[in-house]
Amino acid sequence: MPDSGFPWPIETTRLDNGLRVVVSEDRTAPAVAVNLWYDIGSRHEPEGQTGFAHLFEHLMFEGSTNVAKTEHMKLVQGCGGSLNATTNPDRTNYFETVPAEHLELTLWLEADRMGGLVPALTQETLDNQRDVVKNERRQRYENVPYGDAWLRLLPLLYPPGHPYHHATIGSMADLNAADLPTFQAFHTAYYAPNNAVLTVVGDTSAVEVFALAEKYFGAIPSRPEIPAAPDGQYVPGAGVATTETVVTEVPAPRVYVAHRTHPFGTAGYDVTSVLATVLGSGRGSRLYQRLADGERIAQPDLVGAYGVDLAYAPAPLIATATARPGVPAERLAAGLGEVVDELATVPVTAAELDRAKALLSTAWWRQMSTVEGRADTLGRYATQFGDPRQAAERLPAWLGVTAEQIAAVAAEVLAPADRVTLTYLPEESS
Amino acid sequence: MTLISTRPGPGAARPYRFPKVVRRGVAGGQLVAAHLPGQSLAVALLLLDAGAGREPQGREGLGGVLAKALEEGTAQRDATAYALAIEALGTELVAGLDWDSFQVSVQVPVDRLPAAVELLAEAVRTPRLDPDDVRRVRDDEATAQRMDWANPGPRADAALRADLFGAENRWGRPLYGDPETVAALEVEDVRIFHSEWFLRPGTLIVAGDLERLDLDALAATAFAGTGGGAVDRGGPVEVTPRDGRKIILVDRPGSVQSTLRLGHPSPHRAHPDHVPMRLAGTVLGGAFTSRLNHLIREVRGYTYGIRGDFVSSRRFGRFAVSSGVQTAVTAPALVEAVGEITRTQQTGVTEPELAVARSWLAGQLSVELQTPRAIAAALTTLVVHDLPDDYHARLRAALLAAEVEEVSAAAAAHLHPAGLTLVVEGDAAQIRAELAATDLGEVVTSTR
Numbered sequence: 006m007p008d009s010g011f012p013w014p015i016e017t018t019r020l021d022n023g024l025r026v027v028v029s030e031d032r033t034a035p036a037v038a039v040n041l042w043y044d045i046g047s048r049h050e051p052e053g054q055t056g057f058a059h060l061f062e063h064l065m066f067e068g069s070t071n072v073a074k075t076e077h078m079k080l081v082q083g084c085g086g087s088l089n090a091t092t093n094p095d096r097t098n099y100f101e102t103v104p105a106e107h108l109e110l111t112l113w114l115e116a117d118r119m120g121g122l123v124p125a126l127t128q129e130t131l132d133n134q135r136d137v138v139k140n141e142r143r144q145r146y147e148n149v150p151y152g153d154a155w156l157r158l159l160p161l162l163y164p165p166g167h168p169y170h171h172a173t174i175g176s177m178a179d180l181n182a183a184d185l186p187t188f189q190a191f192h193t194a195y196y197a198p199n200n201a202v203l204t205v206v207g208d209t210s211a212v213e214v215f216a217l218a219e220k221y222f223g224a225i226p227s228r229p230e231i232p233a234a235p236d237g238q239y240v241p242g243a244g245v246a247t248t249e250t251v252v253t254e255v256p257a258p259r260v261y262v263a264h265r266t267h268p269f270g271t272a273g274y275d276v277t278s279v280l281a282t283v284l285g286s287g288r289g290s291r292l293y294q295r296l297a298d299g300e301r302i303a304q305p306d307l308v309g310a311y312g313v314d315l316a317y318a319p320a321p322l323i324a325t326a327t328a329r330p331g332v333p334a335e336r337l338a339a340g341l342g343e344v345v346d347e348l349a350t351v352p353v354t355a356a357e358l359d360r361a362k363a364l365l366s367t368a369w370w371r372q373m374s375t376v377e378g379r380a381d382t383l384g385r386y387a388t389q390f391g392d393p394r395q396a397a398e399r400l401p402a403w404l405g406v407t408a409e410q411i412a413a414v415a416a417e418v419l420a421p422a423d424r425v426t427l428t429y430l431p432e433e434s435s
Numbered sequence: 436m437t438l439i440s441t442r443p444g445p446g447a448a449r450p451y452r453f454p455k456v457v458r459r460g461v462a463g464g465q466l467v468a469a470h471l472p473g474q475s476l477a478v479a480l481l482l483l484d485a486g487a488g489r490e491p492q493g494r495e496g497l498g499g500v501l502a503k504a505l506e507e508g509t510a511q512r513d514a515t516a517y518a519l520a521i522e523a524l525g526t527e528l529v530a531g532l533d534w535d536s537f538q539v540s541v542q543v544p545v546d547r548l549p550a551a552v553e554l555l556a557e558a559v560r561t562p563r564l565d566p567d568d569v570r571r572v573r574d575d576e577a578t579a580q581r582m583d584w585a586n587p588g589p590r591a592d593a594a595l596r597a598d599l600f601g602a603e604n605r606w607g608r609p610l611y612g613d614p615e616t617v618a619a620l621e622v623e624d625v626r627i628f629h630s631e632w633f634l635r636p637g638t639l640i641v642a643g644d645l646e647r648l649d650l651d652a653l654a655a656t657a658f659a660g661t662g663g664g665a666v667d668r669g670g671p672v673e674v675t676p677r678d679g680r681k682i683i684l685v686d687r688p689g690s691v692q693s694t695l696r697l698g699h700p701s702p703h704r705a706h707p708d709h710v711p712m713r714l715a716g717t718v719l720g721g722a723f724t725s726r727l728n729h730l731i732r733e734v735r736g737y738t739y740g741i742r743g744d745f746v747s748s749r750r751f752g753r754f755a756v757s758s759g760v761q762t763a764v765t766a767p768a769l770v771e772a773v774g775e776i777t778r779t780q781q782t783g784v785t786e787p788e789l790a791v792a793r794s795w796l797a798g799q800l801s802v803e804l805q806t807p808r809a810i811a812a813a814l815t816t817l818v819v820h821d822l823p824d825d826y827h828a829r830l831r832a833a834l835l836a837a838e839v840e841e842v843s844a845a846a847a848a849h850l851h852p853a854g855l856t857l858v859v860e861g862d863a864a865q866i867r868a869e870l871a872a873t874d875l876g877e878v879v880t881s882t883r
Contacts, residue, residue, distance in 0.1 A: 033473065035449035036802050071440045075733060078723040083791035084445065085798010102802045106446040113443050120438045136736025136761075140692070144739045144759045148692045150585050208449060224437040254689070256585040257578075287527055288506065288518035298515065301571075305503075306579045330578055356519060363525030367543060370475045374806045 010369055010400030015383065015393050016211035018218075022227040023199025026218045027383045027393045028211040031376065037207035039111045040100040040380035041119075042388040045195035047175070048094045048168030048234040048317060053182070056138070056175015059092040060183060061191055063134040065099065066090070070121030074130065077114055084110060087377075094169050095316055096388060102377045105208035109217055115203070116221035119196055123189050131185055142174050150255040151429055158263050161247050161425040162321055168237040169318055197228035204384040204393070207376040237318035240265055248426045257304070258334035259327040261427040262341050265319035266312065266418045270390055272402070276414040277312050277322055279406040282361035283353055284345070285310025285324055289360050292324060295344050302332045302340055316389045319418070334428050342424070348415035353408040362404050369400045451801030451831070454810060456817070456824040457645070461654035463661060464636030467818055469810050470645040477545040477643025478807040479552045481559060481657055482815055484666065485537035485632035487610050488750065493619075495605070496576065496612025497628050498537055500620055502530035504572045505539070508563035521554045528558055534610065534748040535668075535819050537632070540640075542808060545647050549656070552639075556657050559633055566622045573625075577618040584614055587687060587694040587759065591860035594683045594881045595696040598856040599753055600674060606751055636661040638818050642810040672751045674700035676854030680773075680876030684867060685860035685883075693765040693861030695741075697772060698755035699851045704747040704820055710833045711845035716745040717792040718784045718842070719775065719850075720756055724791060726775045727756060737761060737768045743776070745849070749820065754850065762862055766869035769859065773852060773875060780850035783843025797834045800827055 016028045047058050068074040081088045086103035101111045146152045156172045163169040203222070205214045267273030285292045285308065292310060296303035303326040310324035324345055328337045372378040383393040454469040471477075490497045506528055508514045521528055524547045530539045539559055541551040583589055593609050600607035608616070636658040641650060676699040687694075702708065720727040720743025731741045741758035756776070760768040784792075803809055804827070817826055857875060859866065871878050 034801065034805055035451055036805065070438055071442070075724055075729065079791055080442075082722050082724065082795040085794050085796075085802060087799070087802050104449070104451070104798050104801050106448050109443040109446065113439065117438055133733065133736045137732055137739055140737070140759070140761055141739040143691045143761065148587055148690060148759065150582075221439055256582050287522045289515070289522040293518075294515060304578055304582070305575055307582065327582070329575070356523070360519060360522045363523055364527075367476065367525035370544065371542070371806075374474065374476055376805065 008401065009397040011373070011397035013379065017387070017393060018215050020198065020219060020223055022223065022225055023197070024218065024222050025202045025387055026215060027202060027204040027387050028209070028214045029206040029379060029383060030210050031206060032208050035105045035208050036102055036376055037105050037108045037205060037209050038100065038102045038376035038380040039108070039115065040098060040204040040377070040384045041115055042202045042384035043097045043196060044200045044388055045097050046093055046095040047171065047173040048237065049195070049232065050171070053179060054187070055171045055179045056173070057183065057187070057191060058097055059173050059175065060134060060138050060180060061188060062090045062092045062097050063138055064126060064130065064188065065118050065122065067130045067134060068125040069118040070124055071117050072114060077118070080110060080114060086111070092173050094173055098381060098384065100377055100381060108205070108209055112217050112221045116225065119198065119201065119222065120225035122192050122196065126185065126189060128185050131183070131188060135180055135183060139177060139180060142177065146174060151259055154261055154427060157249060157251070157427055158261060158321070158323070158425065161249060161427065162263055162265055163237070163240060163318070166235065167240060167318065168234050169315065194232055197231060198222055198225050199227040200231050202384050202387040204380045204387065206380040206383065234317065238268070240319055242423050244422060246421055246424045246426065248428070250428045250430060252430045252432055255429045255431050257328050257330070257431065258337060259325065259429045260334060260338045260341050262324045262345055263425040263427070264322050264419050264423055266322045266414070267319055269314040269316040269320050273414055274312070274320060275402040276406050276410045277320070279358070279361050279365065279403055280348060280411045280414060281310050281312045281322055282364055283357050283411065284348060286361070286364055291344050292326065292341070296326050296340050300340060302329055302337055303327060304329055334430055338426060338428060342421065345419055346421065348419060349412055353411050358408055365403050366400065453804065453813070453827040456814070457650065458824070461651055462636070462658040464654060464658035465638040465818070466641070466650055466654040467638055467814050468641040468645060468650055469814055471643055471807060471810060472646070474644050474807055475544055476542055476807050477548045477641065477648065478540060478542045478811040479548055479555065479653065480538055480540035480640040480811045480815065481555060481637055482640060482818055483537040483632060483637040484635065484668065486532050486535045488534050488605060488669070489632055490605060490628070492605060493616070494624050495608045496617035497620060497624055498532040499611045500573050500576050500617060501625050501628055502532065503576055504564060504569050504625060505530055505558040505562045507568040507572060508565065509557045510561040510563065511557060517554070517558065521551070524551050524554070526551055528555060534606065534750070536815070538815065540811065545643050548643065548648060549653060552653050552656050556659065560660055562629065564626055564629060569622045569625050573617060573620050577614050580611070580614040580617055587690065587692070587860055590685050590881070590883060591694045591696040591858045593883070594685055595698050595755065595856055595858045598677070598681070598683060599698060599700050600751065606672065634661055635663040640811050640814045640818070642807040642814065669750055671703040671705070674751060676700055676851040677856060678854065680853060680855050680857060682857045682859060682870055682876045682878040683881050684863050684870065684878055685858060685881040686863040687860050688862055688864065690860070690862045691762055692759040693762055693859050693866060695758045695760060695769060695772065696755060696858040697776070697855050698753050699854050699856065701745050701752040701754045701849055702747065703750055703752050705749070706747070708845045708849065709747070710830070711837055711842045712745045712849050713796065714789060714792045714834065714837050714842045715779065715784060715846040715849070716743060716754065717796060718788045719743050719779045719846070722791055722795055726779060727772060730771055730775060731758065731760070731768055735768070735771070737764045741772065762865055765859060765861055765866045766873050769857060769870070769875060770873050773855065773857070776850055776855070777852040779846050780852050783846050784839060786839050789837070789839055789842055793834050793837055797831045800831055
């Protein structure tokens with residue numbers, strides 16, 4: 006067992022304005038990854054403003070005080086870099102990987118949009134990106150079979166008012182209602198240096214990065230009051246199984262079984278991660294062996310289980326299967342439920358546990374094999390747990406999970422009375 | 436607040452060096468490897484001359500079915516025992532194909548690579564291919580394809596490919612076949628394809644910390660029990676663009692977006708204009724600030740994204756633009772996309788645009804080639820296209836040296852806006868009349 010999942014140096018500092026800076030030097034390749042985690046996600050959005058955190062992520066690419074519209078993308082790609090950003094319920098992250106000599110340019114760009122977005126934000130830009138996001142919603146959620154499963158699962162798992170109740174993409178109605186002053190206020194409220202972590206990994210040094218961070222970010226003022234998201238740690242159980250059935254244009258019946266488990270970063274969630282791998286990762290998993298191979302009621306390519314790594318409330322575990330031709334949805338749902346139930350009653354064998362840990366180890370090292378993968382990991386641990394060094398503990402924690410712990414967590418959080426079941430049925434079979 | 440208004444320039448360039456390439460013949464096969472010191476993961480990839488181009492006419496999807504059937508048990512163990520053995524190493528067998536090759540690979544912590552290569556070779560060289568299993572895999576694959584074809588995209592892709600290359604040719608049909616061709620495959624087709632193409636040694640690609648690996652032993656494992664030599668791979672196929680544009684409408688009732696696939700044939704991979712063509716494609720549709728994405732997404736808001744590129748294999752190539760646009764703006768989006776292709780063909784590229792394209796593509800070599808998987812893919816390119824060890828260094832130099840004149844000339848020669856096939860997959864009842872009114876070309880309805 007490795008002592009550490011992060012055998013690279015980590016150095017940290019905090020600027021006077023509260024910006025936390027994390028650096029991990031690695032001279033292997035002449036590239037650097039720059040990553041900013043802002044502690045603002047869809048969990049912060051009040052009712053009527055769903056989708057705002059994500060739409061705002063789009064606006065961050067549309068120019069700032071010293072950067073013209075479209076120039077951000079042009080400058081990063083024009084120096085050979087890759088870039089993107091993502092928003093999820095917990096946070097928004099922005100990242101670039103560039104040839105090492107362009108580190109300073111990248112930090113300048115990030116500082117300019119942290120400190121100078123509001124003056125550049127126009128109604129035209131907002132309208133354009135609102136249309137782009139509405140097209141993103143159509144493309145990813147509305148125009149594909151089963152595309153809205155996540156949008157349906159969240160409100161079944163988390164009650165109204167809970168920070169995870171609504172999906173990050175938001176509703177069309179709320180997106181249509183978004184006005185410019187609201188977005189200006191959104192930036193002012195959340196895009197502050199004391200609400201962010203800057204991580205740089207790769208062909209540079211902590212001394213260099215700390216100096217550049219001070220130079221470019223140092224003058225951006227901190228904000229005294231950053232609105233907190235509603236507390237979601239306690240989720241009252243429904244006490245009875247929750248089911249929803251959707252009859253729509255899909256090619257085959259599909260069932261999702263979902264449970265609230267433990268928040269990412271806790272010992273309970275480490276057990277859940279190993280449990281999910283035993284249950285639904287690979288051809289040796291219980292779901293594959295039982296439903297795709299054994300009973301042959303599930304399509305082999307479309308059976309699996311995974312945890313969604315959310316940190317501020319009991320995170321979801323989702324298991325899913327799609328029916329082979331001629332298999333009724335009820336039979337598939339019963340089979341899926343049975344395999345999930347057995348995690349509490351049929352002990353996980355040493356071979357199952359070793360298999361899961363081997364797959365998780367490879368997945369961990371794959372994430373660590375790029376500078377951008379490492380930067381995002383360090384940014385996460387600094388933002389969510391206050392210390393990037395805790396990243397090193399995740400892999401050893403997985404490797405320490407026992408069969409008894411899996412059975413105990415399964416008994417605790419996977420009870421049928423706490424289960425959410427979402428079933429899709431093709432229209433003709435209704 | 437004081438933001439620094441002056442944009443910083445670059446520091447001293449730190450040039451990227453592709454890892455040193457090791458090539459040698461071992462045990463009848465070819466070994467190609469790259470040293471990644473200190474890397475904890477390693478990749479082994481067996482490259483076989485068994486791409487989709489080798490599938491017999493009317494047997495499209497054979498390679499895809501065989502890829503799945505490899506894991507249904509071997510001479511030594513059944514499917515479950517095989518899954519447990521390979522996953523206990525922390526890897527899964529990744530098998531797939533393109534037009535030029537069939538690839539099977541594993542990625543594991545470096546000390547487990549010998550065991551993983553043994554299992555890889557066991558599946559590739561000695562699969563059980565029990566008739567009942569093969570029939571079940573075939574049926575499951577046909578079902579999987581029907582699932583996939585329920586998404587927007589595959590039907591439009593197939594319509595474009597058939598119009599570009601002719602459905603009577605293998606390369607005019609989908610890479611992985613379609614639900615019907617897969618369902619029609621017989622057990623014997625799979626067994627014969629395996630015996631013909633999977634028992635030749637092929638090339639073993641290794642990317643990892645070579646100081647911790649015995650390459651000859653890995654190659655001996657991968658090539659054990661193989662025989663037969665290389666088979667002629669055929670020359671480039673001459674395909675001419677169509678005479679006059681045509682709109683092919685693929686009906687998808689109720690669709691809230693229209694899926695656009697615009698394209699025409701283009702040169703094969705070894706064509707001397709490969710680099711300037713790629714740069715022209717990047718200016719037009721590759722970079723985020725490309726002409727197409729800028730106009731259709733950033734100015735008009737018609738789409739979440741639109742991209743266009745030249746893609747080539749050993750024998751043929753194509754230029755294509757793809758996007759999903761809101762149903763109500765299908766016709767204007769199509770007109771404006773054709774307009775940008777036309778403008779680029781007629782007036783070429785500008786230096787500021789080319790500057791972004793060339794340094795982006797050159798810089799991506801250092802940014803993207805970090806992982807064992809990426810290096811293995813780069814080595815695969817060298818082998819499939821008969822390129823020298825210093826290809827990546829030469830490519831970087833060629834990209835950075837490309838001038839406006841040669842890239843504009845490539846755009847003029849290899850873009851054919853008047854010969855575009857315009858496939859639109861969407862709600863025909865809502866968009867047919869508007870498409871006809873664009874005068875971009877005759878509108879025909881796809882029958883599939």
